[in-house]
Amino acid sequence: MYLMTILARSSRLPIREVGSWSRRHWRPLAAVGTVPILAVALASWWFNEPFEPAPGPSPKPSGPTPAVAAVAPPAPVALRWPEERVEGREAKVIALEVTRAAVAKLEGVKSYTATLKKRERLGGKLTPEMTLAMKVMHKPFSIYFRYIQPEAGKEIVYATGRHDGKLIAHATGLARLVAPRIAVKPDSPIALAEARHPVTEAGLKALARNLLKYREMDLDDPDDEAALDHAPGPDGRLWPRSVHTHFRRYTDRPFIRSEVLYHPDLLIPESVVNHDWPDPSTGGEPRLAESYEYRDVKFDVPLDPIDFDPANPKYAFHRF
Numbered sequence: 001m002y003l004m005t006i007l008a009r010s011s012r013l014p015i016r017e018v019g020s021w022s023r024r025h026w027r028p029l030a031a032v033g034t035v036p037i038l039a040v041a042l043a044s045w046w047f048n049e050p051f052e053p054a055p056g057p058s059p060k061p062s063g064p065t066p067a068v069a070a071v072a073p074p075a076p077v078a079l080r081w082p083e084e085r086v087e088g089r090e091a092k093v094i095a096l097e098v099t100r101a102a103v104a105k106l107e108g109v110k111s112y113t114a115t116l117k118k119r120e121r122l123g124g125k126l127t128p129e130m131t132l133a134m135k136v137m138h139k140p141f142s143i144y145f146r147y148i149q150p151e152a153g154k155e156i157v158y159a160t161g162r163h164d165g166k167l168i169a170h171a172t173g174l175a176r177l178v179a180p181r182i183a184v185k186p187d188s189p190i191a192l193a194e195a196r197h198p199v200t201e202a203g204l205k206a207l208a209r210n211l212l213k214y215r216e217m218d219l220d221d222p223d224d225e226a227a228l229d230h231a232p233g234p235d236g237r238l239w240p241r242s243v244h245t246h247f248r249r250y251t252d253r254p255f256i257r258s259e260v261l262y263h264p265d266l267l268i269p270e271s272v273v274n275h276d277w278p279d280p281s282t283g284g285e286p287r288l289a290e291s292y293e294y295r296d297v298k299f300d301v302p303l304d305p306i307d308f309d310p311a312n313p314k315y316a317f318h319r320f
Helices: 020-030 032-047 088-107 174-178 204-218
Strands: 111-122 130-137 142-149 155-159 167-170 182-184 224-232 238-246 255-262 269-276 287-299
Touching (some): 204 224, 204 269, 204 287
Antiparallel strands (some): 111 130, 111 287, 155 167, 167 182, 238 255, 255 269
C-alpha cells in the first residue's frame, strides 16, 4: 500500500474522488524507491517538529474509587424489520425510518471501538481487503486506526483541534526508515492518494448520516428501486438488508447499486457495499466501488484524549 494509507472517507459519506492526476503524482511517494524526494519532502514537514505534550488520561478523583456501572449498548429501536421481502415505496419508507432512527441513536453515543474491514477501487484497481482496529470519540471528533492486515502495525490518528488540523501517521518496514511519521491535512492529495474518503468522514455516525441523505432522496425518486430482505451477517445470523438500485445517473447519484446490512438487534447500519456505474463507452457491468464493514462494535467504551494522541506510549508514532 501507500506510505500512509488514510482511511476512509467512510462510506456513504460525501463522495470526493481524487483525480487521476493526484494519484498518478502522489502515489509514488509511498514507494521506497523515491527515497531522495520523499526524504527531503517529509523531513521538511516533520523530522524537526516535536509532539504536543500528551494530555494524559482524565483526572482521577481522590478517595476510594467508585463502582463503575456496566456500559450498555444503545437500546434496540422500536421499529421492526419485515420478515418477508418488501419492495417499492413501502421498502423506501421503512429504510428511511430505520436509518433516521439509527442516526438519532448514534448521536447519543459518546465513543466506541470496532474492527473495520474495507476495500476500495482506486484508479480503476480494487485494493486488497484491509482490516483495521479503530477507536472513535464523537466530541470532539477524534479517531485512531491501527492496521491489522496488510502492513500490520501502521497507525493513523486525528483529533479535532490538535496538531494544526492534521492527521499523523506512520508506515512500517523500510518506508518508516525514510519517514518515521508524517503530518498532513486529511483532505490533502497525499492523504487521499489511496483512499476514497478523508479520515474526518469515517465512522458509523458519518455512515448513517450519509445513508439518511440518500434514503430521503430515494423516497419519491421514480428511478430508484428499493428492496428489503435478510442476508447472512458476520456473526452467522441473518441480518436485515436493504438493496437500492438506480436506473438513471445523476451527479448526486455516485453509485448504481448500494447494499446495506443493519445490526439485527439495534438496526444500525454496520456494512455498506457500493457499485460504480458501468463505463458507458464499454457497456460493461457495474463494478465494486467500495465496501466497508464494521465488526465487533462496542459502544460507549471509556476513552480519553490520550487514546487519540500520537505521544501515547502504547502507540508507535515516536521517532527511533
